[in-house]
Amino acid sequence: xAGVMQNPRHLVRRRGQEARLRCSPMKxxxxxxxxxxxxxxxxxxMVYLQKENIIDESGMPKERFSAEFPKEGPSILRxxxxxxxxxxxxxxxxxxxxxxxxxxxxxxxxxxxx
Amino acid sequence: xxxxxxxxxxxCAEGRAANLPCNHSTISxxxxxxxxxxxxxxxxxxxxxxxxNNETNEMASLIITEDRKSSTLILPHATLRDTAVYYCIxxxxxxxxxxxxxxxxxxxxxxxxxx
Numbered sequence: 650x651a652g653v654m655q656n657p658r659h660l661v662r663r664r665g666q667e668a669r670l671r672c673s674p675m676k677x678x679x680x681x682x683x684x685x686x687x688x689x690x691x692x693x694x695m696v697y698l699q700k701e702n703i704i705d706e707s708g709m710p711k712e713r714f715s716a717e718f719p720k721e722g723p724s725i726l727r728x729x730x731x732x733x734x735x736x737x738x739x740x741x742x743x744x745x746x747x748x749x750x751x752x753x754x755x756x757x758x759x760x761x762x763x
Numbered sequence: 764x765x766x767x768x769x770x771x772x773x774x775c776a777e778g779r780a781a782n783l784p785c786n787h788s789t790i791s792x793x794x795x796x797x798x799x800x801x802x803x804x805x806x807x808x809x810x811x812x813x814x815x816n817n818e819t820n821e822m823a824s825l826i827i828t829e830d831r832k833s834s835t836l837i838l839p840h841a842t843l844r845d846t847a848v849y850y851c852i853x854x855x856x857x858x859x860x861x862x863x864x865x866x867x868x869x870x871x872x873x874x875x876x877x878x
Contacts, residue, residue: 692868693868754807
């Protein structure tokens with residue numbers, strides 16, 4: 650059973666470009682969470698999704714950021730018109746829908762904006 | 764979700780048990796205690812979780828006090844590879860409260876295992 654897969658592992662974008670980060674959850678997991686970790690800082694929750702549904706986006710910046718988890722395929726975190734401050738590690742985690750279950754994290758995507 | 768309080772850092776000798784404390788005095792009856800760790804800049808790694816009873820798995824043991832206001836993660840034989848930031852997190856039981864089951868990370872405790 651493969652773990653949570655994130656790609657790409659490293660992404661370089663110029664200011665103003667779009668960044669698309671993908672997260673494939675573990676088999677059988679229907680819940681996905683996205684987190685951001687700025688250099689030398691802690692993990693900050695961004696958004697929580699179920700298939701075709703956003704459950705909690707309280708940690709998402711109001712502009713330029715969006716996330717989706719379609720019925721088929723991976724979850725996508727999209728950042729439009731990237732700025733240098735978006736440079737960070739972005740982690741996703743997945744879990745089953747049942748309560749009291751652990752969430753497993755991927756190895757992250759390191760986004761560098763130049 | 765209830766907040767947790769952890770010391771900033773601690774160290775232990777390789778081969779010895781590492782006991783990592785966590786206070787969660789405002790925990791509710793339906794909230795679980797989770798432990799994760801992050802080694803360098805890797806993705807957080809799940810360690811263990813529990814509700815009321817003590818738990819043990821191949822990585823660690825979790826001891827929860829009877830009043831559930833604090834807990835201790837025990838790594839029985841620490842190795843150099845256990846050097847990491849360890850996070851104690853309290854997380855709601857979604858089936859009971861219907862609340863979001865996100866994990867909220869604090870600053871954690873930096874464990875340094877010395878040779």
